[in-house]
Amino acid sequence: MFNLALKDIQQYFKDRTAVLLSLLLPIALMTIFALMYGGIGGSSESKPITLLFTDQDNTELSQEVYSTLDSLDGLKLVSKSFPEAKKLIQKGKNASAFVLYKGFQDSVNSGQKLPMELFYDEAKEIEVGLLQQALWSNLFGITMKKNIKGKIDDWIVEKNPELSADEIDDIREQIAEQFDGFEKSEDNSKLEEDSELPMTALVGEKKDGNLGLIQAISGVAIMMLLFSVSASGASLLTEKEEGTLRRLLVAPISPSNILYGKMLSTLFLAILQLTVMFLYSWLVLGLDIFINLPALILMILASAIACSSFGIFMASVCKSRKQVESLSTLVILVLSALGGSMMPLFIMPAIMQKIAVISVNYWAMDGFFDIFWRQLPIIDVLPNVLVLLGIGFGLTTISVISFRKTILRMM
Amino acid sequence: MLKASKLSKSYKDVKALSGISLEIKKGELYGLLGPNGAGKSTCINILSSLIKPDSGDVYFDGKLLSENRKTCRQILGVVPQEIALYEDLTAAENLLFWGKLYGIKGKALEAKIDEILHMLGLYDRRKHKVKTYSGGMKRRINIGAALLHDPEIVFMDEPTVGIDPQSRNLIFEVIEQLHSDGLSMIYTTHYMEEAERLCDRIGIIDEGKILREGTLAELRKASSIKEEISLDFSNPEKNELLNLKKKHENNLILNEHELILSTNQSDVDLPILIQDCLASQLKIENISISNVNLESIFLELTGKSLRD
Numbered sequence: 001m002f003n004l005a006l007k008d009i010q011q012y013f014k015d016r017t018a019v020l021l022s023l024l025l026p027i028a029l030m031t032i033f034a035l036m037y038g039g040i041g042g043s044s045e046s047k048p049i050t051l052l053f054t055d056q057d058n059t060e061l062s063q064e065v066y067s068t069l070d071s072l073d074g075l076k077l078v079s080k081s082f083p084e085a086k087k088l089i090q091k092g093k094n095a096s097a098f099v100l101y102k103g104f105q106d107s108v109n110s111g112q113k114l115p116m117e118l119f120y121d122e123a124k125e126i127e128v129g130l131l132q133q134a135l136w137s138n139l140f141g142i143t144m145k146k147n148i149k150g151k152i153d154d155w156i157v158e159k160n161p162e163l164s165a166d167e168i169d170d171i172r173e174q175i176a177e178q179f180d181g182f183e184k185s186e187d188n189s190k191l192e193e194d195s196e197l198p199m200t201a202l203v204g205e206k207k208d209g210n211l212g213l214i215q216a217i218s219g220v221a222i223m224m225l226l227f228s229v230s231a232s233g234a235s236l237l238t239e240k241e242e243g244t245l246r247r248l249l250v251a252p253i254s255p256s257n258i259l260y261g262k263m264l265s266t267l268f269l270a271i272l273q274l275t276v277m278f279l280y281s282w283l284v285l286g287l288d289i290f291i292n293l294p295a296l297i298l299m300i301l302a303s304a305i306a307c308s309s310f311g312i313f314m315a316s317v318c319k320s321r322k323q324v325e326s327l328s329t330l331v332i333l334v335l336s337a338l339g340g341s342m343m344p345l346f347i348m349p350a351i352m353q354k355i356a357v358i359s360v361n362y363w364a365m366d367g368f369f370d371i372f373w374r375q376l377p378i379i380d381v382l383p384n385v386l387v388l389l390g391i392g393f394g395l396t397t398i399s400v401i402s403f404r405k406t407i408l409r410m411m
Numbered sequence: 412m413l414k415a416s417k418l419s420k421s422y423k424d425v426k427a428l429s430g431i432s433l434e435i436k437k438g439e440l441y442g443l444l445g446p447n448g449a450g451k452s453t454c455i456n457i458l459s460s461l462i463k464p465d466s467g468d469v470y471f472d473g474k475l476l477s478e479n480r481k482t483c484r485q486i487l488g489v490v491p492q493e494i495a496l497y498e499d500l501t502a503a504e505n506l507l508f509w510g511k512l513y514g515i516k517g518k519a520l521e522a523k524i525d526e527i528l529h530m531l532g533l534y535d536r537r538k539h540k541v542k543t544y545s546g547g548m549k550r551r552i553n554i555g556a557a558l559l560h561d562p563e564i565v566f567m568d569e570p571t572v573g574i575d576p577q578s579r580n581l582i583f584e585v586i587e588q589l590h591s592d593g594l595s596m597i598y599t600t601h602y603m604e605e606a607e608r609l610c611d612r613i614g615i616i617d618e619g620k621i622l623r624e625g626t627l628a629e630l631r632k633a634s635s636i637k638e639e640i641s642l643d644f645s646n647p648e649k650n651e652l653l654n655l656k657k658k659h660e661n662n663l664i665l666n667e668h669e670l671i672l673s674t675n676q677s678d679v680d681l682p683i684l685i686q687d688c689l690a691s692q693l694k695i696e697n698i699s700i701s702n703v704n705l706e707s708i709f710l711e712l713t714g715k716s717l718r719d
Binding site: 242244246247250252253 | 459460461481484485487489491492493494495496497509512513514556
C-alpha cells in the first residue's frame with residue numbers, strides 16, 4: 001500500500017508541469033480573487049471614489065464645497081467642465097459628475113432650492129450609491145446650516161418691519177448662538193429627507209435592466225471563446241503528436257503557412273462562436289444586437305482575431321497538448337477574473353481595474369459595453385478594436401517565432 | 412536519383428548519424444536495416460528535408476536539396492512511421508487534403524485518388540472514416556497519401572510496424588507493385604525478412620553508420636559465416652560416406668548418418684553434392700540448409716541482435 005502511494009507521489013513530482021500547475025492554479029486564483037474582493041494586506045479601506053466636479057457658480061461657497069468634499073478620505077475630486085465630464089461618463093471612463101450651477105451660493109443664502117445635480121452612469125450603480133451617500137451627508141452639513149439661517153433671517157425681516165437694524169442684529173446674534181444646538185438636533189434628519197439631490201443618468205437611462213444581460217453575455221462569450229480557441233490551437237500539437245505535422249512539413253509549403261492555416265481555421269471558429277452567441281442573445285435573451293450592427297461586427301472580428309491568436313500562441317509555446325490544456329485553463333481563468341468576465345470591473349479595487357487592461361477580456365467586454373450599454377458611435381469603439389487587433393498581431397508574431405523554434409526543433 | 416554524402420547529425424551529446432553516404436539508382440528499392448535507435452529515421456528525416464544535417468549534402472537528380480528544397484519536395488514522398496492521417500476524415504477526404512497540398516486539383520486529383528484506392532484495395536471503403544479502419548488498412552492509406560503527386564522517390568519509414576502478418580503481406584504486395592512500376596524507394600525496417608523479400612540493395616546501419624551494403628547475395632558473400640547443408644540418408648553406407656567426405660576435401664563433416672557441408676555458395680555446392688550422393692547409391696532422405704541471413708550478418712557485424 002505504502003509502496004503504491006510512494007510510487008504515485010514519485011510520479012506526480014516527476015511531471016514538473018503538472019506539479020507547477022496544480023500548485024500555481026489555486027494560488028493564482030486565490031490571489032486574484034483576494035485582490036478582486038480587496039482583501040489583500042488585511043486593510044478594510046475602500047478605494048477612493050472619483051467624482052468629476054463642475055463648478056459653474058465659482059463662488060466662495062462653491063469652492064468651500066469643493067474643498068470639503070476633496071478632503072474626504074473616500075472621495076477624489078477632479079475638476080472638469082460640464083461637457084468634458086459628460087463625455088467621460090458617456091464613454092464609461094468615470095461613474096459620476098457633480099455640477100454646482102450658477103446661483104448656488106445665492107440660493108443657499110436665500111434658502112432657495114439648491115441648483116445642483118449629480119450625473120451618473122447606471123452601469124456603476126454600486127459606486128454611485130456609495131457616492132450619493134457620502135456626497136449628500138457632507139453637502140448637507142455645509143449648505144443646510146447656511147440655507148436655514150438665510151431662511152430665518154428673511155422671515156425676521158419680512159415679519160417684523162418695525163424693528164430697527166440694531167434690534168435685528170441682536171436677534172440674529174441670539175439665533176446664531178442657539179443654532180449650533182439645532183445642528184445636533186434630530187430634526188435635521190427630517191430636513192435632510194425633505195431636501196433632495198437631483199440625479200440624472202447619462203448612460204443607461206434608455207434601457208430597462210439590460211446591464212446584467214450585457215455583462216453576462218459579453219463576459220461569458222469571451223471567456224468561453226478563449227477556451228474554445230485554446231482547444232482549437234492545441235490541435236497544432238495533436239498534429240505533432242500524431243505525426244501529421246511531419247507529413248505537412250515535408251510538403252512543398254512553408255512552416256509559417258501551416259501556422260497561418262491553423263490560425264485561419266481557429267479564427268473562423270471564433271467568429272462563428274461569437275456570432276452564434278450574439279444571435280442566441282438576440283433571439284432568446286432579448287438583447288438588441290442591431291443597435292449598432294457595424295460596430296458589433298467590427299468588435300466580433302477584432303475579438304475573434306485577438307482570441308484566436310491567443311489560442312495559437314498557447315499552442316506554440318507549449319510542448320504538448322496536455323500542457324496547453326492545463327496552462328490555458330490557468331491563464332484563461334486569470335484573464336477572465338482580471339478582465340471582468342467573472343465579476344463587473346467597477347466593483348473591484350482601483351488597482352485591479354488598472355491591471356485589467358492586460359486582459360483581452362477587458363478590451364472585448366469594454367467594446368461590447370460601448371455598443372450595448374453606452375450606445376456609443378462606431379468611432380468610440382475603434383480604440384478597443386485597435387487594441388484587440390494589436391493583441392492579435394503581437395501574439396501572432398510571437399507564435400510564428402516560437403513555432404519555428406519549438407515545434408520544428410521537437411521534430 | 413539520390414545521392415547523399417557524409418551525412419552527420421548530433422542531438423546534444425548523442426551522435427545520431429556519423430558520416431553516412433549512400434546512392435539510390437532510379438527504380439531501385441534500397442533497404443536500411445537496423446535496430447531501433449540505429450539512425451534510420453534521422454537519415455530519412457534528413458533525406459526528406461525535414462531536418463538539416465550538421466554536415467553533408469543530399470542531391471536529387473543532381474540538385475542540391477538544401478538549395479532546392481521546394482523543388483525536391485515535389486518529387487519525393489514520405490510514408491512516416493506514424494499513421495499520419497486525420498482519423499475523423501474518410502480515406503477519400505484524407506487523400507483529397509494531402510493531394511491539394513501538392514497543388515493537384517479537380518478531376519486530376521479525383522482520378523488519382525480513385526487509382527490509388529483501387530491499388531490499395533480500399534476503393535469500397537473510401538467513404539468510411541479512417542478511425543473505423545483496421546491497423547493494416549490505415550497503413551495502406553498512409554502509403555497512398557505519399558503517392559498522390561506521383562513522386563519519383565518515396566521514403567518509407569517502417570511502414571509495417573504493429574500490424575498482423577496478413578496485412579503486412581498486403582502492404583508488401585503494394586510495395587512490390589510500386590517497385591515493378593519503376594518507383595525508387597528507401598525502405599527502413601528492423602525486420603530482416605522484409606529487407607530480404609523486398610529490397611534490391613540493403614544497407615546495414617547501426618549507431619549512425621552504414622556498416623555494410625549490397626545485394627543480399629553480396630552481403631552473404633562478404634560474410635565470414637558459412638551456410639550449412641545437412642543431408643540425411645536412408646541407407647547410410649559408412650564407406651560411401653567416407654569416400655564422399657574425401658572427395659570434398661574434408662569440407663564435409665560426417666556425423667553418424669548425417670553429412671554436413673559448410674559453404675558460402677550453397678546454390679553451387681548443393682547440386683554437386685546431390686549428384687555425388689546419387690552416384691554413390693546413397694539415398695537422400697532429408698536435406699536442410701541453414702542460410703546465412705541478415706540477422707546473422709548483423710550479429711557478425713555488431714555483436715548484437717537486430718531486435719536489441
